Amino acid sequence: MITFYKTDFGLAEIYDDYIKVIINEGITVTPEDNNTLLEMVNNHFKNKPFVYISHRIHSYSINPIVYFETAKIKTLVGLAVVSNDPIQKSQTQIEKTFFNKEFKHFNDMDAALAWKAELLKKQD
Numbered sequence: 001m002i003t004f005y006k007t008d009f010g011l012a013e014i015y016d017d018y019i020k021v022i023i024n025e026g027i028t029v030t031p032e033d034n035n036t037l038l039e040m041v042n043n044h045f046k047n048k049p050f051v052y053i054s055h056r057i058h059s060y061s062i063n064p065i066v067y068f069e070t071a072k073i074k075t076l077v078g079l080a081v082v083s084n085d086p087i088q089k090s091q092t093q094i095e096k097t098f099f100n101k102e103f104k105h106f107n108d109m110d111a112a113l114a115w116k117a118e119l120l121k122k123q124d
Contacts, residue, residue: 005040009033014044018051018116025058034066041073049077049123051116055109056083067098077119078102080112 003014010023019041023029041050052070070076079099081092084107092105102119106112 003044007033007036009036012037012040014040017049017120018053018113019044020053020055022055022057023060026060027058028061028063029066030063031065031069034069038069038073041076045075047075049075049120051077051119052079053109053112053116054079054081056081056085056088062095064095064098067095071100076101077123078104078116080115081105082107082109082112084108 005012005014009027009029010021013020019037021037027033044050070079078101081088081095081104083089083105089105092103096103104112104115106115
């Protein structure tokens with residue numbers, strides 16, 4: 001079952017073992033926005049490993065502090081960025097330095113989902 005959350009900053013889709021988030025064009029993701037996402041995660045993955053997938057369809061910015069806070073989520077196994085934009089691939093390398101868990105860029109959702117399955121399998 002999929003649960004959808006529409007927020008001021010974007011759309012979140014909650015699946016059984018991952019959350020996929022699409023941030024709106026031009027947004028700067030702040031710690032306050034991250035708190036909203038943390039509430040969703042706590043409601044759905046409090047005692048269950050999961051992966052966060054950022055489906056980057058639009059251009060937006062992220063306050064790096066967000067990554068430090070997100071990395072504190074005990075059940076979060078990894079973060080995937082999905083975008084075929086070469087600029088996003090470079091951006092992912094920079095963002096990765098702020099996040100101390102698995103963090104990887106993918107050109108398509110299928111590859112990200114396969115990686116997610118591998119990461120979660122290691123948790124068993």
